[in-house]
Amino acid sequence: MNDVLPDIPRIYTALAEWIACMIYISILSKRLKRSNLIIFSSIALVVQMTFLAITKNLPIIFWIPSMIVAVVLMFFFIYKSTYLNFLDAGYFTVKAFVVAELVASFQWQLHFFFWSSGYTGSLTEILLLISVYGVAFATIWFLEKRHIPGDGVMNIRQLELLSVVVIGIAVFGISNLSFVTSETPFSGQYAQEILNIRTLVDLGGFAILHAYHLQLSDLRIKHELKAVQYILQNQYTQYQQSKESIEMINYKYHDLKNQIIALRAEEDPDKRNAYLTQMEDDIKSYEAQNKTGNHVLDTLLTSKNMYCIKNGITLTSVANGELLNGMDIIDITTIFGNALDNAIEYEKQIEDEEKRLIHVSVFSKKGFVMIRIENYFEGDLKLEGELPKTTKRDTNFHGYGLKSIQYAVQKYDGVVNVNQKDNWFELEILMPKLTK
Structure with a gap:
């Protein structure tokens, strides 16, 4: 042939x-x-x-x-x-x-x-x-x-x-x-x-x-x-649970204030007075720590910070939550909930607790809202497209956290960037300023 x-x-x-x-x-x-x-x-x-x-x-x-x-x-x-x-x-x-x-x-x-x-x-x-x-x-x-x-x-x-x-x-x-x-x-x-x-x-x-x-x-x-809908719903459910838990904690702190007042009235030795003063200062620092100007962000940061304390992770934040007041509650919980969950999950794997660091910042930059979530990172960042490659074996049920963040940010004409600088992983979100 x-x-x-x-x-x-x-x-x-x-x-x-x-x-x-x-x-x-x-x-x-x-x-x-x-x-x-x-x-x-x-x-x-x-x-x-x-x-x-x-x-x-x-x-x-x-x-x-x-x-x-x-x-x-x-x-x-x-x-x-x-x-x-x-x-x-x-x-x-x-x-x-x-x-x-x-x-x-x-x-x-x-x-x-x-x-x-x-x-x-x-x-x-x-x-x-x-x-x-x-x-x-x-x-x-x-x-x-x-x-x-x-x-x-x-x-x-x-x-x-x-x-x-x-x-x-x-x-x-x-x-x-x-x-x-x-x-x-x-x-x-x-x-x-x-x-x-x-x-x-x-x-x-x-x-x-x-x-x-x-x-x-x-x-x-x-x-x-x-998968993304499940993540959105799960983050919102976590927010609602955290909100209820934090409200109960606030009630306890309020009761503690009254107890301190009562104790002061009963006796006033120097050591006891110094101890009670310290307790009051701790309460004030707790209250000030989570007043960003957005109650949803306050709830999330407080909830995640409590979890971080239990796991030896240092979470710090400098956030102007008022910049997010025009954003839907579910979108806030999606962005910060998933980003912090990913950061916390990674930091838990680091043996040295002094290196378990996460920092959250929300600020205005040239007419835009900048959200930056950083965590200590060891190793080389591997990307699949524009997003980090999941380290989970079952890729069918993992890796959608950052994608759900992308979907939420795109609703506000924003962009998501990930980067590695020295030993820090950075998740940056840039959006136009929101109208309330």
């Missing part, structure tokens, strides 16, 4: 596979800096072309193993260039492989239609290659970019990856069946017929994978919204 119908040149196939990988790498969150990515991708292109070139004339029995190795090279390229985990990288590798098969097949079908011969290296052939690859891959890039999340994280499960792999194998097997043998009910008999089958099967495979991707994306969005 190969004598009648020349197969796609291996260099064309390698180029298509490399470009397909670059399509997804350009969309996904990249691990490598631009200069390092250029070097690494150039090496990947040379390796892909060299491997397919040296396996060109191997017996048919080595064809499938050679293609498996080519796919593994694509996987390694995507995995090392992005922050994707193993399953997500495998998912995008299958998509890239099917895309490469489709574009290479389509280009070669046009080539055979015009020249009915193999590769000769003429200028017109090269121009056709550039034109078809350019238009086809650009179209796929625009189509895929619309439906891939900014961080590229799909949280693919093993069963979902297996489904995609089965689709990819089926597409590849059926589209190339006629090149192996014509003695099956699904094989073509004539050159143009074989090329049509190959291109149409690849197109159908890409359509199936794209539809499956849209379904997974829809499920992912629903899951994310459900």
Whole structure:
């Protein structure tokens, strides 16, 4: 069959596979800096072309193993260039492989239609290659970019990856069946017929994978919204519980004041007087500590500070809560509740209690409201997109705290930035001043 119908040149196939990988790498969150990515991708292109070139004339029995190795090279390229985990990288590798098969097949079908011969290296052939690859891959890039999340994280499960792999194998097997043998009910008999089958099967495979991707994306969005709604409700519930607890504490402090007055009236030794004076000063410092000008923020800071004291964490705050008086209660609890919970969770892991530090500040800056929550941080900050990578094993139920903060801030046309400065993790929120 190969004598009648020349197969796609291996260099064309390698180029298509490399470009397909670059399509997804350009969309996904990249691990490598631009200069390092250029070097690494150039090496990947040379390796892909060299491997397919040296396996060109191997017996048919080595064809499938050679293609498996080519796919593994694509996987390694995507995995090392992005922050994707193993399953997500495998998912995008299958998509890239099917895309490469489709574009290479389509280009070669046009080539055979015009020249009915193999590769000769003429200028017109090269121009056709550039034109078809350019238009086809650009179209796929625009189509895929619309439906891939900014961080590229799909949280693919093993069963979902297996489904995609089965689709990819089926597409590849059926589209190339006629090149192996014509003695099956699904094989073509004539050159143009074989090329049509190959291109149409690849197109159908890409359509199936794209539809499956849209379904997974829809499920992912629903899951994310459900998780964020749970976090919002949980933070608001915590706020209500904290508010009730703090009100009870305030009643106790009020009763304590009356007891002190009564004790002063009964006896007045110097030591007892000094002790009672100290108690009064402590009460005043407690009251002043949480008067930010916003009762919701006061409640949250007091509640979190009480928890921090129990766990050997120092929480300090310099906050003008009046700047938040135009914000919804749920949004305040979402922003400060999640941010402080994340900071507290990290600080609890630090062995040296003197380093367990959290600082909260709310202030006005050039007509904007600035919220800054800092905590002592050891190690290197790893990002997935614009947000820190979750350290929890179960990514399906964690990592939504900062996303819920983003959603709340976006309601007020604000932005969220995370940064690491020396040994401090900083969460900064900048919003226009709110109208009451």
